[in-house]
Amino acid sequence: MNSSVAQKTEKKTFIQKFLDFVEIGGNKLPHPVTLFAMLCVAIAIISAIAASMGLSVEADILNRTTNEIETTVVSAVSLLNGEGFSYMLENAVSNFTSFAPLGVVLVGMLGIGIAESSGYIGTLLKKVVSITPSKLIVPMVVFLGIMSNVASDAGYVILIPLGALVFMAYGRHPLAGIAAAFAGVSGGFSANLLIGTIDPMLAGITNEAAHILDPTVNITPTANYLFMVVSTFLITILGTILTTKVIEPRLGKYEGSVDKGSDLQNISDKEKKAMTAANITLIAMVVGLIVLIVMPNSFLRNLEADGFLNSIIDHSTFMNGLIPIVALLFFVPSVVYGKIAGTVKNEKEVAAHMSKAMSSMGGYLCLAFVASQFISYFNYTNLGTIIAIIGAELLQSANIGAIPLLVGFIIITAFINLFMGSASAKWAIMAPVFIPMFIKLNIDPAAVQTAYRIADSSTNIISPLMSYFAMVIVFTQVYDKKSGIGTITSMMLPYSMTFLVAWTVMFIIWMVAGIPFGF
Template sequence: MNKVNTKDAKKRGKFQKFLDWVEKAGNKMPHPVSIFLILCIAIIFISFICAKAGVSVTYTGIDPKTKETKDLTVNAISLLSADGIRYMFTNAVTNFTGFAPLGTVLVAMLGVGVAESTGLISALIRKLVLSTPKQLITAVVVFTGIMSNVASDAGYVVLVPLGAIIFLSFGRHPLAGLAAAFAGVSGGFSANLLIGTIDPLLGGISTEAAKMVDASYSVTPVANWYFMIVSTFLITILGTFVTDKIVEPRLGEYKGKHTVETGELTSLESKGLKYAGISLIIFIAIIVALTAPYNGILRHPETHKILGHTPFMDGIVPIILLFFLVPGAFYGLGSGTVKSSKDVINGMSKAMSSMGGYIVLVFVAAQFVAYFTYSKLGIILAVNGANFLDSTGLKGAPLMIAFILVAAFINLFMGSASAKWAIMAPVFIPMFMRMGYSPELTQVAYRIGDSTTNIISPLMSYFAVIVAFAQKYEDDMGMGTLISTMLPYSIVFLIGWSILLMIWTLLGLPLGPGAELRYMLPF
């Protein structure tokens, strides 16, 4: 592995030394597969102890399916009980096959594999290198990562590995590019210039929580739009700074075996790009024709919506597959790298053969996440965190900062943004409304905490995916290296984003169309 640059080690700052310690401590741990196996065993015994001790919580929550608000009591469930043991044996396969990132990654990689094997990605990267100023490439990668969350989880699968290739093509450390893309995709998950899938999802939960105080209140999908537009540029700036000034200098010079060709395009490659561009335009036109009309086939057949649980969003992964496969195949026809359908199939096969280590890692990681969910320990931790904050007696800005920190902490143990919000919203939205803060403000504070610690949490669904991508460039890449690499982003994003929210509230700016900061209780 390319070790951390240790030149002038005595002159390294305290923060860099702390990151070195995090990396060394993390990398002394076993292989990531072994770590998740150990965590599985730990959860089994912790759940047994908690269940025997009668650990439980009672809270007012929102059922994500029925949207009903009701009091719920959750008890810790032992995985060493008869039912728990049966669960572990009977659900091992479905835990694996139902693990969301698995299907997303494998299906998308079929298309990416074709684009890579035919030479399309290489040609596009070289064109990017020739046309983009070197000093802007970091910002481009981070910004694109932030914008990618419009397409749900596509950024994890497509942009994160591309970030590594882009940096490598500029003669920079590929792990710095991977980190920059990961920071944008996941650390800046809630920021965007457009309304994404998470906005109506959180808004719906916030509306139900607000109705506990004001039955007529509604939190719209655009409730945080203005703030998130500004946040997009803030996270881009912060992500660029952390990459260029902290992460890449710490990684040092890349001395691995991987290289990317950066020379001028040949006439055949230019012809291939022309074929790819035309085919992509036709493909996009077809998708638009299926989506844009009010009765479009890919819209919801009853509500006619595009976002949410609709054919378009539920089918985003196969759309991504075709987005890469179609231009990849046509690029091959134009450039001469595809002679027959066998070449396309070979590209898919090669992509799948490179995912063996990832599949092994996912099998164990999926069991751990499933065990944690089954035991109810995540819910118990979230509710107790909320109760702790409620008991502090904080008010004003300190209360908001404390709420952000609690959300960030809980996010380390409970990955789903909507699941956490369904637990936390009925507690905090009514509490903050009675203190004069709008549900929109509470929601945006939650989104800051929920986003910033994604990139350092092994429980985040795609964390294992990122480890696998990184191991392509560093064979012995461990969780310690990844966490120590991403920790500066998490800290800087958390501080910078919180400061932006404090400035925003001091200026009294609306968070979105019709979304004010303050709330006045009805008489």
């Protein structure tokens, strides 16, 4: 990318030189579509070699369908035989259509696209710029990224592209905005001030694993809450420092078009009137949504869940339908704005705005197709599961103290996370191994689950196997056509390593001080 590797008069630090090396080397790789296709071929070859060698491992794994621990032999499966070829041909379409981020991104863009093209987002950004001090914009973006995790994957679709627009509105580099938002949304995935969808999911797996040794263990969704609240401020502070002191100086001045962020000081009377009407509409919709949620026997809650909070976040209609709900919360106020501002005159223009938003996703669709095949092949061949189990067995055999063992657990998990993106699937493999092992060492399962969450979050942002990694590449290419995997990796590596080290240090202090991790 031109701006990040431009010659500067000041002497570069070792870290800047290293990140430039990572970026230049990464971007010299083929186009991301080609690269993922090559990785598919590599996985096929490796799987054939591993299967011919009879590579297999045995482990106790939680069956998330039956919630029972099962002793399972996991063997490498070849893609280069009759069954493998059949799998690749028969599942090519379903691998693509079932790719988790695909529907989320496209449905979300229906609402966000019209919000941007109608001018609603642009006017809101002008208002934000007029009332928010420049010094607060970076921590605000990182913090909102962290908090968006309560809405599951919505932050990836909404906040990361908005981060670029917000930074441009302040005359800052849009890629720095993407980096700050991505760091909060994905790097800070386990930190939050609220209980999110991941909390009950992990707690359920932890309980089943703990019951192997102790049927009385009962980890609640709030088992990590205190630690995660403090982590929210830690990640916000670190994300702010890294963005302003490392990422922005390295990116330099943005040389592309700044049309999206221009004319920030002037909001016309028509824009003010339209924004007021749209904001009132948005507030009315949010209030109506809250009323629907709290109503007795609300269809939006899971009425079989234990407790009011769990009924909202645990497999409820509200959480399962959150993306279309968010899309509507963008769509309706944006149409109201466009009608009053004159940017949307009739339903034909509404459809045209939506079509325009979808037309911009062509590159993402191509990349999502090959990325979905790669991730599916990795799962089908069992290579990710085998790596996870071998890593767990190596750490289990280490004869060291409890805290060093937990630190080793964090490091191993962070490494495994590069190859196995799903937090719940990974924990279903690792929890039956480590939870009983640490219970024998008199270590609270809540502490082990906390250590897992630290590792799982920290390396999300540098793993190509993370489902939304391909989408972030597409977002960066809006502002820099030459950006690729090297661009993302070099931007996010400082966040990843800093989060991992600082979070681990905080975890050690927490353990030594004997502070409860949650409730």
